[in-house]
Amino acid sequence: MRHDTTSRRRVGPAALLTAIATAAFALMLVFAGAAPANAAGSPTPSPSSSAAQSIQIWIRKAADRSNVPGVKVTVSQGSFSQTVTSGDDGKALVPVPTPGTYKVELDASTVPEGAGTVPTGLNPRQVVVSEGNQGVPAYYILVAQGGASPTPGATGGASSGASDGASGGGSGASLFELVLPRIVTGLIFGLLLALASIGVSLIYGTTGLNNFAHGELVTFGALMGYVFSAVLGLPGFVAIIAATVLGGVFGYVQDLGLWRPLRRRGVALVPLMIVSIGLSLALRYLFQFIFGADQLVLPADNRAALVLGPIRLRSTDIISAVICIVLLLLVAFVLLRTRIGKATRAVSDNRSLAAASGIDVERVIRTVWVGAGALAGLAGVLIGYYQSLRWDTGASILLLIFAAVTLGGFGTAFGALVGSLVIGVITDVSTVFIPNNLKYVAALVVLIAILLVRPQGILGRRSRIG
The missing domain is CATH 1.10.3470 (ABC transporter involved in vitamin B12 uptake, BtuC)
Known part of the structure; x- marks a missing residue:
């Protein structure tokens, strides 16, 4: 009498690992489209907002990486212009109506005394927003008067070093304080x-x-x-x-x-x-x-x-x-x-x-x-x-x-x-x-x-x- 052995075939490790990798890519496809590209603790847009994309503002001090509240920032493009104020967490989210390049300008007169200034050349800045992309970063790291500008990673760009969180000397710092x-x-x-x-x-x-x-x-x-x-x-x-x-x-x-x-x-x-x-x-x-x-x-x-x-x-x-x-x-x-x-x-x-x-x-x-x-x-x-x-x-x-x-x-x-x-x-x-x-x-x-x-x-x- 013949026995049907097809139901007894074991799933080999190769097939199992291939299935796991396939599931991982499927997970990427399913969830990536809904993922907001925002920083930790960033507020998400209100469900009532009709904007499918937004810009995330975050203002911090270079000295101790503390957040700076109460600073006004204006986001504009063509006829669109919106001014927001950073909250207690130093952040503000600006929904934008269409994809494109937006000008983000910080109002230096609203920066609290002693918080620092925006490094030269970083205000105003241009931020490119793609369709459906939420929380596009526009970060400001305020430095002391005459202080060194932060690395690109500290202003929202990619950086291969951790100098955003690990260093920060001013122009008066010694060579040892800069190198260490x-x-x-x-x-x-x-x-x-x-x-x-x-x-x-x-x-x-x-x-x-x-x-x-x-x-x-x-x-x-x-x-x-x-x-x-x-x-x-x-x-x-x-x-x-x-x-x-x-x-x-x-x-x-x-x-x-x-x-x-x-x-x-x-x-x-x-x-x-x-x-x-x-x-x-x-x-x-x-x-x-x-x-x-x-x-x-x-x-x-x-x-x-x-x-x-x-x-x-x-x-x-x-x-x-x-x-x-x-x-x-x-x-x-x-x-x-x-x-x-x-x-x-x-x-x-x-x-x-x-x-x-x-x-x-x-x-x-x-x-x-x-x-x-x-x-x-x-x-x-x-x-x-x-x-x-x-x-x-x-x-x-x-x-x-x-x-x-x-x-x-x-x-x-x-x-x-x-x-x-x-x-x-x-x-x-x-x-x-x-x-x-x-x-x-x-x-x-x-x-x-x-x-x-x-x-x-x-x-x-x-x-x-x-």
């Missing part, structure tokens, strides 16, 4: 870079692939954190865990559906690299299509939680640094003390010899993709708390990620950590001496200088040619 806060913020930024860079280094070490789509794994984690925290309203730790898990799943699905079949067909590394560039572009503009082109802000408390002389750190900066340190120590333990870690290092050293000694190379590569995706997802959501995020957040720091990996030595996880810390510190400290928009140039100049002396990188090994 940026060393601290540079170390925090370096730790965030390290989480993403280690994945790039391990993927290169085990497969030889320079994955140019790794930045989109970072962006995916940031956007998942946004969906779970800002859209679904779940606690921050839930968003961090979800972004990490879904990042690992996304990495697994990428390897299962794309990279593993290409490896089996024997595709060379250069075509694989070109495929990664195409995947990067496809994912990047998919994120833009779903979430829009404007900045998104994760709910967070941006007040200074730790003040040590000129150093001012937010609670999110401290928590992010602790999470990074714990995860990096865990990665070091896994690589040095566990069987899968030793197998990963063996595959990175010599893939053919590792396979000949009985190591399941494909299993190691699959594990590396999961781990790289999880670390990138975690880095993404922490960067989202560290600064405002966009559809191209990962792509904007991809060059720094590769610089960190190259500086530390390709294929070495610990080298990626050292390189990330060096790049992070140089990037932030350089803003004391050069314009903020040239800080990436400083990091790359130092990278070139170090490679001229040590071509294999800080922790890399010399390769014999011939």
